Amino acid sequence: MSTPIDFYFDFGSPYAYFAAARIDALAARHGRTVRWRPVLILALFKATGALPAPMIPLRGPYAERDTARTAQLNGIAYRQPANFPQLLLAAPRATLWIDTEYGADKAAAFARRCFEAYFAEGVDIGQDDEVVRLAEEQGVDGARLREAMHGAAIKDQLRKAGEEAIARGVFGVPFMLVDGEPFWGFDRFDQMERWLTQAAAVPAAA
Amino acid sequence: MSTPIDFYFDFGSPYAYFAAARIDALAARHGRTVRWRPVLILALFKATGALPAPMIPLRGPYAERDTARTAQLNGIAYRQPANFPQLLLAAPRATLWIDTEYGADKAAAFARRCFEAYFAEGVDIGQDDEVVRLAEEQGVDGARLREAMHGAAIKDQLRKAGEEAIARGVFGVPFMLVDGEPFWGFDRFDQMERWLTQAAAVPAAA
Structure with a gap:
């Protein structure tokens, strides 16, 4: 059996949204599945001292232009959220x-919906109510979710997810691990696709 | 007349080397020329507070893997220089x-040779002697160059080149400006190519 692609993402990243819009189809073309792994990019940035692009001189304006262009050239619906970054x-x-x-399948479907709602439909997923509503659309028990979302257990789990990601070399999003090979950024999807093609041709190598 | 593509680079960047290896052919496919513009990446980084990737935890090891993979997938000869970064x-x-x-043509030819020597042939272009030798190969007067290289005029010119680049929004390398449209990174060559194709189809738009 081929191993799943580990897909690390933060819901606030436009590039993670682009990746989220394309990764399942890419994986399926190579007989792979995707393990969707939410992390907080700020936790990763602590490990490298990085800052979010929108807050960096010169890079902020470029990022705005680059995300719009990347969305357009890839045919992905996108508009920068009103409350961004948050x-x-x-x-x-x-x-x-x-x-x-x-x-995992339900979690991935929910995550995809959150990305679309935030980056294409103007829904502010920074609001608990919106997140619960999107979850209920997927058949999730909203009342139980609402309670769990503020519990210590889930906060601890998210913190540990970040630590585990950092331990595997993840320092940004989107970040993909394919049989241990790291790919950072939506702009590495072409390299990831070629890597998967090679892995299929020579299963033992890599 | 179509305007040249402005190509900002620092000789110490592997991604600028990849760009240098491909940009003239890309431009020629669209009836464009390339204006080669050396800058010091450290001067640009001062404007954004960035650090060189090799010095950042996690990003350093990733960059080493990514540059090797990018070179291989693009068929560009590459080995990380012994004295790197410098x-x-x-x-x-x-x-x-x-x-x-x-x-400009002679300067571009010389710059191309410096990149190849440093990133493919193991020549340490941090040494004046090597730089003078590579210039002489291009028919340049080595003695005059050696003297000029340490003069105040050329230092001032390089500093001003960095300031001018920053004023145009350049914050990293390789960085390309096509009719004012900014592209950062060798991984934006595909977008730049599509942009040039569109510009040729609708000359007045953009």
Whole structure:
């Protein structure tokens, strides 16, 4: 059996959204599945001393132009959210909880919906109510989710997810691990695809 | 007449080397020329507070893997120089001087040779002697270059080149400006190519 692609993401990253819009189809073309792994990019940035691009002189304006252009050239619906950037906690916590309670497929479907809602539909997923609503659309028990989202257990789980990611060399999002090979950024999807093609041709190598 | 592509580079960047290996052919496919513009990446980093990737935890090891993989997938000869990273001053100064004394074509040819020597042939272009030798191979007067390389005029010119780049929004290398549209990174060559294709189709837009 081929191993799943580990896909690390933060809901606040436009590039993670682009990756989220394309990764399942890419994986399927190579007989792979995707393990969706929410992390907080700020936790990763602590490990490297990095700052979010929108807060960096010159890079902020470029990032705005580059995300719009990347969306357009890839045919992905995108508009920068009104409340951007912001620290998004409810969505990644909910994803982890849904993963535990309902399984990985439901968690991935929910995560995809959160990304679309935030980056294409103008929904502010920084609001608990919106996150719960999107979860309920997926058949999740909203009342239980709402309670779990603020519990110590889920906060601890998200913190540990970040530590585990850093231990595997993850320092940004989107970040993909394919049989241990690291790919950082939506702009590495072409390299990841070629890597998967080679891995299929010579299964033992890599 | 179509305007040249402005190509900002620092000789110490592997990604600038990859860009240098491909940019002239890319431009030619769209009836464009390339204006080779050496800058010091450290000067740009001062504007954004950035650090060189090799010095950042986690990002350093990733960058080493990513550059090797990018070179391999693009069929570009590459091995990480023994003395890397280092502050390279002689090569960009020489490029500016050759540009003034011998013209832009000669400067570009010299810059290409410096990149290849450093990143493919194990030549330490941090040494004045090597830079002078590579310039002489291009028909440049080595004695005059050696003298000019340490003069106040060329240092001032390189500093001003950095300031001008920052004023145009340049914050890293390789950085390309196509009719004012900014592209940062060798991984934006595909977007730049599509942009050039569109510009050719609708000359007045953009």
